[in-house]
Amino acid sequence: MTSASARVVSRAARFSRLNTLWPWLCAASVALSLLMLGALLTLLLVRGLGHFWPATLEEVTLSSGETFAGHAVREVPLPQQEGDERLYFTGNQDIEGARWRWVAIEQIVERAQPTDLIRIDRSPWGDFIGHLVAIEQGDQRWAGDAAWQQLTALLALPASQRQAGQLLLTTVDGQTLRQPLANVASAQAPNTMAWRQKTYAWGEGVWRFLSEGPRAANTHGGVWPAIFGTVLMVILMSVIVTPFGVLAAIYLNEIAHQGRLTRLVRIGVRNLAGVPSIVYGVFGLGVFVYGIGGSLDEWFFSDTLPSPTFGTGGLLWASLTLALLTLPVVIVATEEGLARIPEAQREGAVALGATRLEMLTRIVLPMAAPAMLTGVILAVARAAGEVAPLMLVGVAKLAPQMPIDGEFPYLHLERKFMHLGYHLFDTAFHGEDVQAAIPLVYATALLLVLIVLMLNITAIFLRHYLSRQRGNEC
Amino acid sequence: MTPPRLTSARQPLRLLQDRVATGLITAGGVGVLLAILAIGIFLVWEALPLLAIGDTLALAKLSPLAWGTLKAALAALLFAIPVALGAAIYSALFMSPRLRTRIKPALEMMEAVPGVVVGFIAGLILAPWVERHLTSALVLIIWLPLSAGLAGLLWQLAKTRLRRRLPLSWAGLWLVPWLVFMVAIALWLAPWFEQQWLGGDLRHLLDQRFGIDYATRNAMIVGIAMGFAVIPSIYSLAEDALADVPASLIEGAQALGASRWQALWKVALTAAGPGIFSAVMIGAGRAVGETMIVLMASGNTALFSASPFEGMRSMAAAIAIELPEASPGGQTYHLLILAALVLFIFTFLVNTLAEVVRQRLRRRYRQMGGIS
Numbered sequence: 074m075t076s077a078s079a080r081v082v083s084r085a086a087r088f089s090r091l092n093t094l095w096p097w098l099c100a101a102s103v104a105l106s107l108l109m110l111g112a113l114l115t116l117l118l119v120r121g122l123g124h125f126w127p128a129t130l131e132e133v134t135l136s137s138g139e140t141f142a143g144h145a146v147r148e149v150p151l152p153q154q155e156g157d158e159r160l161y162f163t164g165n166q167d168i169e170g171a172r173w174r175w176v177a178i179e180q181i182v183e184r185a186q187p188t189d190l191i192r193i194d195r196s197p198w199g200d201f202i203g204h205l206v207a208i209e210q211g212d213q214r215w216a217g218d219a220a221w222q223q224l225t226a227l228l229a230l231p232a233s234q235r236q237a238g239q240l241l242l243t244t245v246d247g248q249t250l251r252q253p254l255a256n257v258a259s260a261q262a263p264n265t266m267a268w269r270q271k272t273y274a275w276g277e278g279v280w281r282f283l284s285e286g287p288r289a290a291n292t293h294g295g296v297w298p299a300i301f302g303t304v305l306m307v308i309l310m311s312v313i314v315t316p317f318g319v320l321a322a323i324y325l326n327e328i329a330h331q332g333r334l335t336r337l338v339r340i341g342v343r344n345l346a347g348v349p350s351i352v353y354g355v356f357g358l359g360v361f362v363y364g365i366g367g368s369l370d371e372w373f374f375s376d377t378l379p380s381p382t383f384g385t386g387g388l389l390w391a392s393l394t395l396a397l398l399t400l401p402v403v404i405v406a407t408e409e410g411l412a413r414i415p416e417a418q419r420e421g422a423v424a425l426g427a428t429r430l431e432m433l434t435r436i437v438l439p440m441a442a443p444a445m446l447t448g449v450i451l452a453v454a455r456a457a458g459e460v461a462p463l464m465l466v467g468v469a470k471l472a473p474q475m476p477i478d479g480e481f482p483y484l485h486l487e488r489k490f491m492h493l494g495y496h497l498f499d500t501a502f503h504g505e506d507v508q509a510a511i512p513l514v515y516a517t518a519l520l521l522v523l524i525v526l527m528l529n530i531t532a533i534f535l536r537h538y539l540s541r542q543r544g545n546e547c
Numbered sequence: 548m549t550p551p552r553l554t555s556a557r558q559p560l561r562l563l564q565d566r567v568a569t570g571l572i573t574a575g576g577v578g579v580l581l582a583i584l585a586i587g588i589f590l591v592w593e594a595l596p597l598l599a600i601g602d603t604l605a606l607a608k609l610s611p612l613a614w615g616t617l618k619a620a621l622a623a624l625l626f627a628i629p630v631a632l633g634a635a636i637y638s639a640l641f642m643s644p645r646l647r648t649r650i651k652p653a654l655e656m657m658e659a660v661p662g663v664v665v666g667f668i669a670g671l672i673l674a675p676w677v678e679r680h681l682t683s684a685l686v687l688i689i690w691l692p693l694s695a696g697l698a699g700l701l702w703q704l705a706k707t708r709l710r711r712r713l714p715l716s717w718a719g720l721w722l723v724p725w726l727v728f729m730v731a732i733a734l735w736l737a738p739w740f741e742q743q744w745l746g747g748d749l750r751h752l753l754d755q756r757f758g759i760d761y762a763t764r765n766a767m768i769v770g771i772a773m774g775f776a777v778i779p780s781i782y783s784l785a786e787d788a789l790a791d792v793p794a795s796l797i798e799g800a801q802a803l804g805a806s807r808w809q810a811l812w813k814v815a816l817t818a819a820g821p822g823i824f825s826a827v828m829i830g831a832g833r834a835v836g837e838t839m840i841v842l843m844a845s846g847n848t849a850l851f852s853a854s855p856f857e858g859m860r861s862m863a864a865a866i867a868i869e870l871p872e873a874s875p876g877g878q879t880y881h882l883l884i885l886a887a888l889v890l891f892i893f894t895f896l897v898n899t900l901a902e903v904v905r906q907r908l909r910r911r912y913r914q915m916g917g918i919s
Contacts, residue, residue: 094699095808096641096715101695102633103642103650103719104726106778110657111723113668113775149679317579324576328569338580344898345583347829348891349836351863355870355887356586359593363875386871397586400579428565458661461838464867494663494839501667502843511671518664529659533652 114522121519124512125278127263127271130190130202132245133161133176134183141174142190142202142245151177162509164192164200168248172199173508188265191221193242194258196288199509201252203244208254210238224260258288282516287496296517302388302468302490305476307453309392310399315449317396318403325404326411327433339408346401354462357394362386362466386467388476389486394466395459399452406451410444410539411437443539447532454528458521460494468495493521587895590888597881608882611849613889615859619841620834622770622855623777627830630774631781632823634719638782639789640811643716650719651786658779666843669772670764674844678763682749683737687730694729698722759856764846766855773840781830788822788908789815793915821908825901832894832901838863862886 128144135141143163151158159181161174193201207216208223215223227235238254259281261274281295288294325342329335366383374383383389414437422432460468467489476488497517504510597605634654638647677684698718702710713721745752753759792815800810816823838861846858847868866883873879 093703093808094696095812096637097699097702097718098692098695099633099637100641100715100718101692101698101722101726102630103637103654104695104722105630105691106634106654106657106782107650107719108723108726109775110653110660113660113665116668116672117664317575320572320575321579324572328573328576340899340902342580342583343902344895345586347832347836347898348586348894349838349863351836351838351866352586352590352887352891352894355866355884356589358870359875359884360585360589397582400583404579428561430565430568431561433568454659458659458663460661460663461842461863461867465870494661497663497667498839498843501671507671514667514671518667521661522664525659525661526656529656 117519120515125275127274132185136180140245164202167198186264191262193260196256206241299491299493299496303493310395313396322404322407351461353398354465357466361390383487387487391467395456402452403448406448407445410441414440447535450532458525468492594885594888612862616861618859619769622766623773623834626770626774627777631778635785639786662839666840669844674764674768682741686737690733761856762858769844772844777830781826784826785823788819792818821904825904828897828901832897
């Protein structure tokens with residue numbers, strides 16, 4: 074009897090000992106989530122920003138006597154053997170046919186960092202890594218150190234003021250190349266750069282990334298058209314979604330009879346926020362592009378017809394689709410704001426003789442304004458990160474024309490546009506040289522995440538401010 | 548102060564303005580609601596022509612996609628549910644309130660990370676890494692929960708002073724470096740483990756012994772990546788449900804002699820059960836409809852395979868890939884629209900169910916007097 078009860082007690086004790094571990098598993102899942110989020114952001118930050126730091130160039134001599142120049146990217150273990158191999162970015166695609174080179178580490182005899190190794194960013198073939206021999210401009214010729222000084226002086230000028238000329242370049246293994254000056258975007262001699270110069274070059278690189286268009290199949294240059302397209306699309310979308318979302322919220326909360334039907338409609342609207350974005354894309358394609366766009370083409374643009382004007386994806390359709398997608402977000406946020414306004418405020422206004430319109434515009438809407446703003450910001454954040462519906466209704470890999478230009482009517486709603494998220498997807502998965510594009514993909518991803526996080530944080534602070542303000546009043 | 552007296556001539560104008568504005572708002576509101584309704588009507592209308600074609604073709608085309616969608620969603624939920632619910636339980640019931648006000652928005656920030664970015668990391672960074680270090684990845688999946696338990700055991704054996712320094716209520720934060728340390732240990736030991744027990748190459752072993760192919764982009768990768776995207780939505784709703792459980796219930800259970808964990812497990816979790824259910828439902832809806840992550844991390848091969856090491860093609864990804872090329876009015880077009888309709892109906896039903904359950908739960912809490 075006693076031994077049996079003792080056994081029960083000891084089992085219970087052991088059980089409770091085990092039970093005390095459960096909270097730790099739960100705590101670990103919080104820690105794991107934080108760790109994953111932190112790892113993701115750190116990875117994006119380090120790789121996205123690190124790409125613009127001028128990498129030290131090496132001249133590598135192999136045991137076979139071959140030499141090449143480049144910068145080391147990473148090392149992995151050799152398959153099926155002992156030892157590691159290292160990936161070098163070597164540039165010079167026009168001379169060597171490839172920009173990358175794997176070498177087994179044990180084959181490397183010597184690694185030097187000569188100060189006269191330079192890296193030139195050219196437009197058709199990407200990077201050149203090697204030595205600068207001379208510059209020829211007309212009959213003038215500079216060689217040696219003077220050539221490098223002349224080159225930096227020339228590149229400091231705006232592209233339109235540079236005189237035509239040629240660079241005489243040699244690779245490390247002695248092949249020579251004549252490079253027209255007009256195609257050179259920038260030049261660096263990273264091995265001689267001091268820390269401050271590198272920081273300066275880094276800032277310049279970041280700026281070029283933000284302000285230039287993509288070059289060389291998205292492996293070089295920047296994302297300016299994509300930023301522009303994203304911002305323009307999001308602005309158009311918020312212009313459409315704000316009035317309609319607010320109207321619908323006011324109708325649901327202030328005018329509609331608060332019965333069973335309104336409750337059902339409210340649940341329905343709330344649920345639309347959970348409908349996959351691709352479904353909205355399908356709707357946009359079927360109704361906006363093929364339906365409305367097709368009819369518009371038949372009526373107004375029949376002279377160009379086999380090639381569609383509005384009957385294909387474009388800026389307008391993308392904005393409309395995303396406006397529909399974010400409508401529930403705005404409605405829900407505005408309704409929350411409206412519901413939080415004390416009934417006494419409305420009754421007071423009406424008791425003083427205000428009509429419903431006056432009560433709404435003078436009392437209710439100003440009080441609900443921060444909530445509306447929160448809703449719009451959340452909508453913008455959602456729209457900026459959304460890619461799937463855009464693939465159906467209007468983004469392009471490389472838009473030939475910007476959607477805003479000097480031609481009448483200035484804003485071209487039918488044009489395709491570039492989008493940061495789609496640019497990321499396209500560069501990462503459909504590029505010719507994914508290896509070379511990945512650093513820029515990291516930078517694009519970082520930019521996108523920063524924009525979206527910033528918008529969300531603004532919305533959180535607004536909401537926080539709002540609830541505190543409300544707390545003071547009640 | 549007396550209000551300025553309005554001239555009687557303006558009175559009808561004001562009333563007229565009010566009428567017109569009310570009418571406009573009503574028209575606008577109803578119009579917006581109709582536009583939203585139009586989505587469903589359009590999808591049904593465009594999927595109707597399929598009835599004329601006959602259903603064998605539709606079935607043959609859609610069933611691998613449906614399977615792929617379910618497989619991806621299951622993989623994601625398998626990873627997301629334990630982590631999200633664990634995090635919700637901890638942060639609602641154990642975490643210090645001061646930390647909670649910081650951690651909760653931080654975790655909800657995870658939801659804001661765009662799907663393309665997660666998909667890019669999963670498809671181009673994580674997938675090749677896991678392919679090269681399959682053993683390390685699998686060891687990590689087993690090792691991390693064990694190391695959390697180990698932390699708990701060590702904590703109980705530790706001195707009181709250390710315990711007070713590192714309380715359970717802050718464990719969500721100080722376990723982060725511990726986990727980093729444990730990850731490092733696991734990565735360091737995994738090659739040795741593979742050498743000793745698995746004959747040096749796990750993928751080779753899988754292939755030889757069990758005939759399992761390994762695709763670079765597979766269900767496991769999709770599960771981890773999409774799990775990451777789904778965790779915050781499940782966490783946020785489940786945490787709300789748990790935090791709203793009336794404190795009197797838990798206190799009552801403890802007064803009757805239940806231990807803290809018993810009170811939480813038997814009382815709080817049971818009371819919040821419907822809320823947790825609706826959180827999981829919403830997470831499932833999100834996992835089924837997520838497009839970019841599956842598109843980028845799954846390899847997009849329409850296969851019927853239950854292996855976690857093989858890819859799949861989900862309905863959403865198929866729509867994104869094939870619909871721009873499908874000619875409007877053609878068979879593929881209608882089939883893809885049917886797929887979109889299925890997604891729409893599924894997520895709508897799941898979300899409605901979740902919402903109804905949640906509202907009922909809220910009413911129950913109010914009856915218990917928990918919510919003011």
